[in-house]
Amino acid sequence: MxxxxxxxxxxxxxxxxxxxxxxxxxxxxxxxxxxxxxxxxxxxxxxxxxxxxxxxxxxxxxxxxxxxxxxxxxxxxxxxxxxxxxxxxxxxxxxxxxxxxxxxxxxxxxxxxxxxxxxxxxxxxxxxxxWLTYATAYGGLVETGGLRPGEHVVITAASSGVGTAAIQVAARTGAVPIAVTRSGDKRRRLRDVGAAHVIVASEVDVPEEVRRLTGGRGAELIFDPVAGPELPALAEAASVAGTIVLYGWLGGQPMLMPLNWPLTIHGYANGHLSATVSGRRRINRYIEAGLRDGGLRPxxxxxxxxxxxxxxxxxxxxxxxxxxxxxxxxxx
Missing domain, CATH: 3.90.180.10 (Medium-chain alcohol dehydrogenases, catalytic domain)
Known part of the structure; x- marks a missing residue:
């Protein structure tokens, strides 16, 4: 019919x-x-x-x-x-x-x-x-980035749907989420979502501020949807042998390769993880558990x-x- x-x-x-x-x-x-x-x-x-x-x-x-x-x-x-x-x-x-x-x-x-x-x-x-926000945050941070308790993670575009989800996923993992935003008006809201620290990119140098917040070490993980020619500058916020997970290409321009090696860079595609029954099962169980225990609050x-x-x-x-x-x- x-x-x-x-x-x-x-x-x-x-x-x-x-x-x-x-x-x-x-x-x-x-x-x-x-x-x-x-x-x-x-x-x-x-x-x-x-x-x-x-x-x-x-x-x-x-x-x-x-x-x-x-x-x-x-x-x-x-x-x-x-x-x-x-x-x-x-x-x-x-x-x-x-x-x-x-x-x-x-x-x-x-x-x-x-x-x-x-x-x-x-x-x-x-x-x-x-679903899509938490699936991306979980898949990028946990499955791909291997985020562990106690690690610092820099989350750019932090006020987006995926950004706010990533803050909560990081906090629920026991990591320390550092939110990066362009607007000082969003600082308080990102704190309310669960960010341990909020960096306003228009006010300070992001890598310098990350190193200050981490005692000079840098962040073990950077979670970024922008990429493009600014990636080498952002990568300066990573720790030695740190990891960058790129889950988008909002910059829309060719990406330059950071040279502060050793450094691991992953491109995360949500469709790859969700293509399998086992991948969807892991995503769904993680989200359901987070909603149930209150660690995930859309x-x-x-x-x-x-x-x-x-x-x-x-x-x-x-x-x-x-x-x-x-x-x-x-x-x-």
Whole structure:
């Protein structure tokens, strides 16, 4: 049976104004698929890059979809799906190709591998701010970076969704999170999230301040989504034989190699960890345990009501004035 749904599409790359809400065809779920009523969307920087044509893969135009992260309820399941049943609260996130499977809409159909159980105690707004941010922070810091109790970790772009999640993951691990932000206005909020120290990059030299805070040693781990030509300067904040985990390329320019060796640099891709059943299981159990014990507390910076506010939500994301995750609720 085929019905209609509302979806956010774009027919050309560009600024937030290219986004439109249109009626699209929605089929019943096929074998191995799940149909979801979407109640809230969590915005990610990757989606702004994808919309602008600056992501690591390109949209399929015309009429590309958009979005990785949603919270909702299962409406129906296809043949062979035993993991979910109608009425189950769920999240989305792993193994989504945005052009065809983007979740910005009021109803979506996804492969079961892209759907995650949502604890009954987690509401849709909180859920939409949860999976991708904590999956990236956990995968980058713990699985890739090997972060251990007592170590110092420098977290750049700390006011972002992943940044605030990384602060909490580091603290829950027993490490010392050092948050780096460009705005002094965000200092108090980042402290509230759990940062042991906050460095305002416009006020001090970041590597010098990191060395002061670490007794001259530098940080064992640096967690950064920017990369680009400024990486060698940031790398000066690393300890001898330290590690840098790059989980993005927001700088958009060729990356220069730091020369303060010995130094280990990893490029972290969330899709690689979540591609396997065992990887998704580790992510999900970590997040569920953190939500249960209170060590992980999703930070929602702003909630927009209604799919019609998606352009405003993207504008706010690109302003970099918020702290935490931007969420858009979907009315039915």
């Amino acid at each position: 085929t019905t209609e749904a509302r979806a956010v599409l774009f027919h050309r790359t560009g600024d937030p104004d290219v986004l439109t809400i249109e009626r699209v065809r929605l089929d019943d779920p096929g074998p191995g698929e799940v149909r979801i009523r979407v109640d809230a969307l969590g915005l990610n920087r990757a989606e702004a890059l994808f919309r602008a044509g600056r992501y690591y893969y390109q949209p399929t135009l015309p009429a590309s979809r958009l979005g990785y992260e949603a919270a909702g309820v299962v409406e129906s399941v296809g043949a062979g799906v035993t993991e979910f049943a109608p009425g189950d609260p769920v999240l989305t996130g792993p193994q989504i190709e945005m052009s065809a499977q983007g979740v910005y809409g009021d109803r979506i159909v996804l492969p079961v591998e892209s759907v995650i159980p949502r604890p009954a105690s987690v509401d849709a707004v909180t859920g939409a701010a949860t 930070v929602v910076g702003k909630v927009f009501t209604g799919l019609e506010r998606i352009v405003d939500a993207h504008r706010l994301m690109e302003s970099n004035t918020h702290v935490g995750k931007i969420v858009v609720t979907v009315e039915h």
